[in-house]
Amino acid sequence: MAAAHGHDAVLFHPRSHGDSTGNFAEVTFDDLVEDAGAAARHAREASGAAQLVWVGVGFGALVAAAALRRDQGTRGLALWEPVHRGIDYFHAQLRRALFREVSCGRRPAATVDQMLAQLEGDGPLYLYGERVHPVLFPTFYRSARALELAAMLEGWRRPALLAQVQRRSHLSPDNAALATALAERGAKVTVATVADEPAWNGMDPPWVSDALSERTVEWLDGLD
């Protein structure tokens, strides 16, 4: 949709994800940021554009926030249902796995805290029924658990789109606090709410929101 409105767009899989190469067992958060930088260089070469806009989805918001700190030519930042803290991401994944296990009539062998303790140690952690990343590896967990989106965006004063995709119609406390903090620092913040609750790692049927795409494209058009 962005391309249809005249904006070049690059989608990429970081190492060890999707069709890219690499071993997820060895990946750290810094690797993901490095890959985002490589994608940005490619985007500039391919499009000839000097300025970039980052669109971070879920955990990708943390990657985008880290990547734009290393990139001087960033014009805007769009955050789709951002993860605000690394540890929140892991908690949510583990809770989902436990829920799936219970819904399949199994008794989970460990609590979320016990599983996190396992990740603090050496062992990889299997997530029941997870189809994208069925294993969490300590290397990645340790590199990402302490991330804080608000802190990473402390220096951000350019346009931002904060799109919340949740059942509630008002902003969540984390999203409201981030929007306020960015605005107080002088960033022009656009807020969009989509009242829905997609399973971000769900597949069937895929979640598509024309409203979210349209709001994002409107915001992109407004940056020109």
Place this chain on the structure above:
Amino acid sequence: MDWTETPAELARARAEQPMLVPAADGLLRAIFTPPAPEAPLAGMCVVMPGRMRWMPVRGQVRAARTLAARGFACLRFDYHGYGESEGAPVRTDRDSPCGGDIVGAIRYLRHTRGQHTFVLWGRCFDSLSALAAFADEADAIAGLLYIAAPILETHVEDWRARNAPASANGLIRRGWTALRGLRASAGEARRATPAVAPDFARYFAALVRSRARALFIYGEQDPLYEEFRAAERLLFANLGEEARGRIEVEIWPGCIHHPETVARECELLDRMQSWVETLHPHSARRRDSESCAERQSALAGARATHRARA
């Protein structure tokens, strides 16, 4: 998945080409992995459909690169409406397999890449879609993986819930049906499961008429295993000797529809991959040495071990 590409697999990854495949419901986003020039050519292209072409657990990515390193061409793609492909998303269910997408991929590969022989890779819905492609392209298909996929017209549990007597009227209705069932040998009341889906029967007949080899795998504890058992009585039992020689069946202990561990997932992927490799013209000796009977015997042992552990 804890997987580091070998140098040969990495070379195949770097040789991959993006593709837009025209199909009935729009352009499908695909990745073509050409066979390694240094490997003996299999002369076959493995077609791997998926909702997202890297799912589950990037198994198709790994399989495509490994098989390409061993001489197979491979194509993995997103169904229409999924991943990066065009089209409206539809719920993947047993009534509407995406056979048209696979047929579109086969025809595009034939016309643009000179591929003439295909192996269809898949699990569950992907297998059902692959089987549906036999209706149009049976002569071009050399192999089919049919892994923990639906067979009957509806889920066994849903069917039982619908047919369970929930009230006095229900009991009377069921009793009457049972009486009628005494007269009708294949009557509703005597069936413990729903009927084989007419489309499945039609596609399966096309598989039987073809020259393709097929591997069916079910887990003993998969709900879908019950579907296979119904088909075993109604369809597999009537196969002629020639078809029996082409269509292999493996029943694994435990679950394979949703493998409970990553090790199990990898075990299944390894088996799918090794079976495809037996289709390579250069692996004829291996195929002969590992007979179906030997493998069934090994699986029987594994089932006994699994039961003992349980």
